[in-house]
Amino acid sequence: KQWYQRRVRVESRELLALCLKKLKGLNKVRLVDASFIWTEPHSKRIKVNVTIQGEAFGTILQQQFVVEYTVHYQMCEVCCKQKGSDGEAWRALVQIRQRTIHKKTMFYVEQIILKHNMHKDAMNIKEMEGGINFYYNAKNNARKMVDFMMAVIPCQYKTSQELVSHDIQSNVFNYKYTFFVEITRICKDEVVCLPLSVSRYLNHMSQIAICTRISDNIHLMDPLTLKIGQLNAGQYFRDQFDAICHQKQLREFMVMNIEPVYNTDKQYGSYSHKHQLADVWVLPLNSLGTDDQEIHTRTHLGNILQCGDYVLGFDVAHAVVNNAVFDKMKQSQLPDIILVKKIYPEKVKRNKGRNFRLRRLRKGSVTETVTDDGDYNDFLEDLEEDPELRKNVNLYKRQKPQWMAEAEEVIAPKVGLEELLDDLVLEPADTDENGNMLTE
Numbered sequence: 001k002q003w004y005q006r007r008v009r010v011e012s013r014e015l016l017a018l019c020l021k022k023l024k025g026l027n028k029v030r031l032v033d034a035s036f037i038w039t040e041p042h043s044k045r046i047k048v049n050v051t052i053q054g055e056a057f058g059t060i061l062q063q064q065f066v067v068e069y070t071v072h073y074q075m076c077e078v079c080c081k082q083k084g085s086d087g088e089a090w091r092a093l094v095q096i097r098q099r100t101i102h103k104k105t106m107f108y109v110e111q112i113i114l115k116h117n118m119h120k121d122a123m124n125i126k127e128m129e130g131g132i133n134f135y136y137n138a139k140n141n142a143r144k145m146v147d148f149m150m151a152v153i154p155c156q157y158k159t160s161q162e163l164v165s166h167d168i169q170s171n172v173f174n175y176k177y178t179f180f181v182e183i184t185r186i187c188k189d190e191v192v193c194l195p196l197s198v199s200r201y202l203n204h205m206s207q208i209a210i211c212t213r214i215s216d217n218i219h220l221m222d223p224l225t226l227k228i229g230q231l232n233a234g235q236y237f238r239d240q241f242d243a244i245c246h247q248k249q250l251r252e253f254m255v256m257n258i259e260p261v262y263n264t265d266k267q268y269g270s271y272s273h274k275h276q277l278a279d280v281w282v283l284p285l286n287s288l289g290t291d292d293q294e295i296h297t298r299t300h301l302g303n304i305l306q307c308g309d310y311v312l313g314f315d316v317a318h319a320v321v322n323n324a325v326f327d328k329m330k331q332s333q334l335p336d337i338i339l340v341k342k343i344y345p346e347k348v349k350r351n352k353g354r355n356f357r358l359r360r361l362r363k364g365s366v367t368e369t370v371t372d373d374g375d376y377n378d379f380l381e382d383l384e385e386d387p388e389l390r391k392n393v394n395l396y397k398r399q400k401p402q403w404m405a406e407a408e409e410v411i412a413p414k415v416g417l418e419e420l421l422d423d424l425v426l427e428p429a430d431t432d433e434n435g436n437m438l439t440e
Helices: 013-021 077-083 104-115 139-152 196-201 233-238 347-352 375-385 402-409
Strands: 030-037 045-056 059-070 092-097 124-128 131-136 155-167 172-183 191-193 208-214 218-221 227-231 243-245 251-260 278-284 295-299 310-315 337-343 356-359
Touching (some): 104 131, 104 139, 104 356, 104 375, 208 337, 278 337, 347 375
Antiparallel strands (some): 155 172, 191 208, 218 227, 251 278, 310 337
């Protein structure tokens, strides 16, 4: 069996040579002429008129005959495994999962995999509810993916194996291997309540903290003192904790007044130099125009907030939190509001005027229940606002039509053209069944 890299056209010289190679005994005679006889394209038949010469009893004889070939469609071994059933094709499976209510971290993991080209050995890729499945035909390829995930994101993994067949004569066992990779449940811009043991490990950081970034470690910061700390995967899974407020649970506030705070007593530990403490007076958006009093709090966003800005915050005073560690804390230790992130108006225009786009993994069979609920646009906004996050992501230039020019007037962080790569040239092997590879 031989597979040709390029397509062999009908009635071409390459196809004629391939057909003549299939004839047995042709090397014992002299080939004089060979030509195709026209057949219907749907008949799956190829007819070749062959003329040969041979010597018999001192006389040269010439004979002409027609050879008929039957065309049978089949796939190569690799493609057959990709299109085959999952129970028979793959030998190793990597299941990447995260138990959260949004998918921004999974979008970030997808971009890291694409940047380092770690998906090249996968037979098939499927997007599942809560994560992605990678199918491999060898255990070593799956092991490379697991080691890569352990190096770039806080996670842990478990392994299992299933016996497929056993040869008694040669004592050979055939297994299917499954690697379950669980990513930490803490995500960027989430408010967490640290256990007392973790707080003491982080130089007595306040138990109420904000997750500022997810890399190979979990980056935490106290929004009232700017004290920062990091946790690796082993430390997190030893004393696990959950977020008490996700980004979708944050309320919108308007900044009414702000005063920077410069003189603060900094004790031992590490402090952030990228943020500025400030006293802020805010009002919920649904309370504008009423007689409600302004709420005072201290925030770490003093270097980017101004009067009239909109900000997302966690309303601690009116929130119902189901957390055992949070219930043990005294009310005097808790602020009324924890401001998390500044937001920008005219979100629709901002999405239309974005000057970059991302590459996406090929999706085999996506379940109908998998939706992003706007998480993908939120992830793109995080890329625009956080330069550290863009270091592990390849951004490609996006060609915008003229009607998008009005969107560029929106005041919001943007990605410079020097950080963008040239537009992709899509090849058939890089697209899925629908031809989709880039998303805007």
